[in-house]
Amino acid sequence: MKRWNIYFCLVTSMLLVIAGCSGKKEQEPERxxxxxxxxxxxxxxxxxxxxxxxxxxxxxxxxxxxxxTISIPVQGLQDYKLTSVTVDESKVFFDMNLQGQHITFDGNVAQDRMTGTFTQQGQSFPFELTKGSAEEVVETGEVVQVEVENGSLDGLLEMPEGTEPFPLMVIIAGSGPTDHDGNSLALPGKNNSLKMLAEELAAEGVATIRYDKRGVGVNATLAGKEEDLRFRHFIDDAAALVKYAKKDPRFSTVGIIGHSEGSLLGMVAARQSDADTFISIAGAGQPIDQVLLTQLQAQVPENVRKEATAILEALKRGEKVKTVSAELQGLFRLSVQPYMMSWLAFDPVEEVKKLQIPVLLVNGDRDIQVPVEEAARLHEAKQDAELLIVNRMNHILKESPEDREANMATYSNPDLPLAKGLIEGIIGFLEVGKE
Structure with a gap:
């Protein structure tokens, strides 16, 4: 089973094993x-x-x-002190008490590699660590901040050179702990796809705001409790940024670019915020239950697929499922089910039909996560939208070989440029060019 395929198309930034973490430190345990x-x-x-x-x-x-100390970036837990740490030759053990739960790490260390077993509430999973330095992230651009539910949302404004006003696009990242640069904490390396998108659009005279969604990066603590999170929170956050930008005289028009799961979020947010344009990149043309079942089809045994189908049908009826197998806990554990119910209420085909603004639908013909058929579904629903299929482009907006393994390798290579034709297509749609 290729786990990473399932991971990418899900909003799992809050669907994590150590539920209930927050950026707030609890009373430090005595040692x-x-x-x-x-x-x-x-x-x-x-x-x-x-x-x-x-x-x-x-x-x-x-x-x-x-x-x-331990830090869990995707949950906003920073430098939380461990209760105890012991090393006995090659053996290592450390533990922590978090919100009444005793969590242990029991393993072995050999030079710069540590492996072992993580245990929480009777569940055990392997862990692996490599010794190194914390990476320093240097950002450029203007930080913007808007008030949203549970606090303030930070974004990064990338401004073009030249004379204002400029068109501006709010960029919504894809699913999971994907940050404002398009990089996922759950994957090795970086691709910097959204960072490159913003920089290249700025070079063509288009300003952008990109941001970490709630539960990710600098906005990690906005997630709140897992059981309280809803799909509308992400929609409202994107809409808040559009409304913020529309009040700024530096911008002539304000639109949305939604990548992957951000496409559906962007469709709804565009209408909610009265955005001027909308661009979908690698957006699904089916509701999330169909997307999940398609992904699971090739990756899990039949009994697991049947269970997933039954769970999704129950959630669509508004019914929680108390018993979920270990294989599907990551997707459907009880605290996540309210969020999944709220997501299932949205159908991309129906949402794109409601847009009364210029729409561009973009897909790459080498996207192994969201195939071009998805863009075709959206285009069939909204035939006055422009359709752009970028040759050789994969899911992270880079040119990719046909080979699946080579395609996946691009996800951790920040040196690869964006696929040729993507920026040109967006600029053509926005009718912005170099003078």
């Missing part, structure tokens, strides 16, 4: 310093993940002579 012997073999920063089925959970550990 028994006698238990902290020589930690020199592990002192430093360790990066890696807990291998939760279908959705690896990135973590960062920092150890010094007195103990250690």
């Amino acid at each position: 028994n310093t006698e238990e902290v012997e020589s930690l020199k073999p592990i002192e430093g920063i360790w990066n890696g993940s807990i291998e939760v089925p279908g959705q690896p959970l990135p973590i960062i550990l920092s150890f010094d002579g007195m103990g250690g």
